[in-house]
Amino acid sequence: VQLQASGGGLVQAGGSLRLSCAASGQTFSTYRMGWFRQAPGKEREFVAAIRSMSGIYADSVKGRFTISRDNAKNTAYLQMNNLKPEDTAVYYCAADVPPLEVLSASRRQAAYEYWGQGTEVTVSS
Numbered sequence: 001v002q003l004q005a006s007g008g009g010l011v012q013a014g015g016s017l018r019l020s021c022a023a024s025g026q027t028f029s030t031y032r033m034g035w036f037r038q039a040p041g042k043e044r045e046f047v048a049a050i051r052s053m054s055g056i057y058a059d060s061v062k063g064r065f066t067i068s069r070d071n072a073k074n075t076a077y078l079q080m081n082n083l084k085p086e087d088t089a090v091y092y093c094a095a096d097v098p099p100l101e102v103l104s105a106s107r108r109q110a111a112y113e114y115w116g117q118g119t120e121v122t123v124s125s
Helices: none
Strands: 002-007 007-014 016-025 032-038 047-051 056-057 065-071 075-080 089-096 119-124
Touching: 002 089, 016 032, 016 089, 016 119, 032 065, 032 075, 047 065, 047 075, 056 065, 075 089
Parallel strands: 007 119
Antiparallel strands: 002 016, 016 075, 032 047, 032 089, 047 056, 065 075, 089 119
16 A cells, blocks of 8 residues: 655645545545644654544644545545644654454554655644
């Protein structure tokens, strides 16, 4: 599985961006997808994840970010609204193909086998 993240950029505080993660493979609907971010000088942290159609979120982004997926396009999205300077980071998408009986999304980085190259988001104050 190869992942290509895009959509990052420079935005003012209060603005919005939509990140995309295009995945290879013919069974995208079975992938568990996640978004993580790494701010300068900090460890990579969980942002959002999705298994079927409902997402889970870090408390820091809940109510502002929305994760979604379009299985027909093999793409996952992260809609980011009301961005804050503290959202500045490199954003990574990740994927794994869990057993079918695993129905939940995961916050754990170790759960994801495949990672994209990252897309940089800078929020100015």
